[in-house]
Amino acid sequence: MTMTIFQCDFPFEGPWGAQLAEEFQGLARDIASEPSLVWKYWTENEDAKRAGGIYLFTNLPDAETYAKKHIARLAEAGVRDIVSWHFDVNSKLSAMTGAPGLARERYSRPL
Numbered sequence: 001m002t003m004t005i006f007q008c009d010f011p012f013e014g015p016w017g018a019q020l021a022e023e024f025q026g027l028a029r030d031i032a033s034e035p036s037l038v039w040k041y042w043t044e045n046e047d048a049k050r051a052g053g054i055y056l057f058t059n060l061p062d063a064e065t066y067a068k069k070h071i072a073r074l075a076e077a078g079v080r081d082i083v084s085w086h087f088d089v090n091s092k093l094s095a096m097t098g099a100p101g102l103a104r105e106r107y108s109r110p111l
Helices: 017-023 025-032 060-076 091-096
Strands: 004-011 037-045 050-057 083-088
Touching: 004 060, 017 025, 017 037, 025 037, 050 060, 060 083
Parallel strands: none
Antiparallel strands: 004 050, 004 083, 037 050
């Protein structure tokens, strides 16, 4: 199975931390229902005034569909300078390094 990462960040003035978590619960529930979404990490950097997310989807078409929806939602809210990417996941190497959602492979480190 090929998995896809969608990464997006954009300028953001807040709220941050616990207040963000409280105010964005409805959006989180909506995102959680996206087809083939495995998980989303919500990212925030108050010093840089940027926020966004890293999403794991089980397929590229669903990731692309969500990306279009998300970027359109941001643009409607007046957000500019949106940065986004799609990446294929190398599952074998990711499992070796403990990526969430993948069975961690045991390996020996050279001495």
